[in-house]
Amino acid sequence: MHTSDGPQTESRSGRRARLAKLREAILRRKVLAHAPAGFDGRWTRRHWAHASVFATLGALVAALVPGFSAPTTPSAPGHASIATFALALPALPKSQRRAAHENDWQVVTVQQGQTLGGLFEEFGIPASVLHKLLAQPGAKDALTRLRPGAELGFDMPAEGRLRAFRYDRDDTHRVELTLVGDEVREKVIERPLETRTAVISGEVGKSLFWSARRLGLSGKAINQLTDEIFKYDIDFNEDVVATDRFSVVVDQYWRDGELVGTGPVQAATFTVRGKLYSGFRFEHDGKTQYYTADGRPLKRGFIRMPIPYARITSGFSKARKHPILGRVRAHQGIDYGASTGTPIHAAGDARVAFVGWKGGYGRAVILDHGRGYTTLYAHMSRFGKEKVGQRVQQGEVIGYVGSSGLATGPHLHYEFRVNGVHRNPLSVTMPPPEPLKGAALAEFRAQTSNALARIRRVENVIYADASEHKPRPAKQA
Numbered sequence: 001m002h003t004s005d006g007p008q009t010e011s012r013s014g015r016r017a018r019l020a021k022l023r024e025a026i027l028r029r030k031v032l033a034h035a036p037a038g039f040d041g042r043w044t045r046r047h048w049a050h051a052s053v054f055a056t057l058g059a060l061v062a063a064l065v066p067g068f069s070a071p072t073t074p075s076a077p078g079h080a081s082i083a084t085f086a087l088a089l090p091a092l093p094k095s096q097r098r099a100a101h102e103n104d105w106q107v108v109t110v111q112q113g114q115t116l117g118g119l120f121e122e123f124g125i126p127a128s129v130l131h132k133l134l135a136q137p138g139a140k141d142a143l144t145r146l147r148p149g150a151e152l153g154f155d156m157p158a159e160g161r162l163r164a165f166r167y168d169r170d171d172t173h174r175v176e177l178t179l180v181g182d183e184v185r186e187k188v189i190e191r192p193l194e195t196r197t198a199v200i201s202g203e204v205g206k207s208l209f210w211s212a213r214r215l216g217l218s219g220k221a222i223n224q225l226t227d228e229i230f231k232y233d234i235d236f237n238e239d240v241v242a243t244d245r246f247s248v249v250v251d252q253y254w255r256d257g258e259l260v261g262t263g264p265v266q267a268a269t270f271t272v273r274g275k276l277y278s279g280f281r282f283e284h285d286g287k288t289q290y291y292t293a294d295g296r297p298l299k300r301g302f303i304r305m306p307i308p309y310a311r312i313t314s315g316f317s318k319a320r321k322h323p324i325l326g327r328v329r330a331h332q333g334i335d336y337g338a339s340t341g342t343p344i345h346a347a348g349d350a351r352v353a354f355v356g357w358k359g360g361y362g363r364a365v366i367l368d369h370g371r372g373y374t375t376l377y378a379h380m381s382r383f384g385k386e387k388v389g390q391r392v393q394q395g396e397v398i399g400y401v402g403s404s405g406l407a408t409g410p411h412l413h414y415e416f417r418v419n420g421v422h423r424n425p426l427s428v429t430m431p432p433p434e435p436l437k438g439a440a441l442a443e444f445r446a447q448t449s450n451a452l453a454r455i456r457r458v459e460n461v462i463y464a465d466a467s468e469h470k471p472r473p474a475k476q477a
């Protein structure tokens with residue numbers, strides 16, 4: 001039996017099926033249009049992982065963007081507010097006020113070429129203030145001979161006017177000048193020094209001066225070693241080698257933990273190729289000089305080298321071919337090569353016997369030392385201030401190196417004569433000076449025993465270190 005609902009029902013179901021197929025076809029075309037090559041319409045684990053990442057990023061963006069665009073709203077009425085108040089602080093203690101005042105001091109170290117007037121001008125201080133300070137007793141003498149390295153203090157508060165000025169009168173006194181209106185008030189501050197006795201010991205190495213300076217010995221003390229204490233016994237140009245040792249006892253002056261100066265050498269030893277030389281400072285009959293350990297003065301009647309650190313270009317010989325005359329004859333002196341203008345020193349205390357031109361010697365000076373000893377200095381470029389008959393002291397400059405007379409170049413020709421006979425000044429035996437005796441010798445031994453003990457203690461430590469075959473640096477006690 002055929003009813004009227006049948007065709008209509010089939011027609012609806014057919015339409016549904018066709019619409020489903022059409023929708024599936026459209027979706028498949030869209031997906032395939034954007035899918036990579038080889039995509040068959042089935043999602044793999046990789047596709048799902050990528051989709052998850054993109055979905056997560058999208059959710060984060062959706063959550064954050066509204067927060068950025070939201071307007072800032074004022075605090076709710078219930079929230080606490082912040083207020084600022086000006087509080088009065090208690091007054092500073094007196095000690096802290098003093099520290100704040102001291103912070104206004106500007107300390108200046110005087111450099112080469114600087115003057116007091118120039119420094120005041122740099123700070124903008126009027127010249128009238130400078131003149132007022134210099135008018136104080138003793139200020140002008142101390143401030144007009146400023147040396148590089150001196151320290152000056154300027155108390156300059158915020159307003160820029162000089163409130164006080166200070167300088168060091170000497171190593172132990174500081175002067176502070178305070179300006180109060182038109183008045184200048186002076187205050188002298190004691191600055192006590194602490195004296196420490198130090199023993200500086202080491203090896204000569206490549207250079208005595210460099211090694212000693214590195215250990216803390218001052219340049220003045222080094223010059224005392226070479227030019228005063230051991231200059232009669234040691235030729236520091238020829239005799240000394242790198243392994244030779246020296247020990248020096250000096251007084252060092254400290255202030256506020258800082259080394260500010262070094263006194264003269266109190267005692268010293270020098271070992272040259274195994275031979276020990278020693279010198280001890282001692283005052284006798286109002287004269288201070290250096291003595292050996294047995295109390296014999298180190299100062300000789302003559303120094304062997306009239307030019308310190310000069311090189312020998314021609315020694316003493318009985319026969320030598322003269323470089324200008326060409327004849328073979330005796331060279332009865334020592335030639336010391338040095339540049340023109342190098343100072344020449346008197347070998348000993350003497351009376352000037354001759355000053356002038358002397359044939360092949362050129363400009364020459366002859367000194368008479370008494371007891372038959374004379375010395376001659378030739379080929380000078382110019383003389384000193386000495387005149388014939390005048391007395392000169394050992395080490396005094398009597399002329400300057402040149403090449404006058406028969407000379408191939410600038411040098412000093414030095415001769416030493418005993419009763420008119422030429423002697424080799426480097427090997428002639430000099431008469432020994434008289435040693436200390438009696439009470440003076442006893443006082444000398446009591447005074448120098450402590451210094452000698454200090455040197456021995458330091459040297460024993462150094463030698464003990466060496467015996468253990470452990471290389472250690474030189475020591476300073």
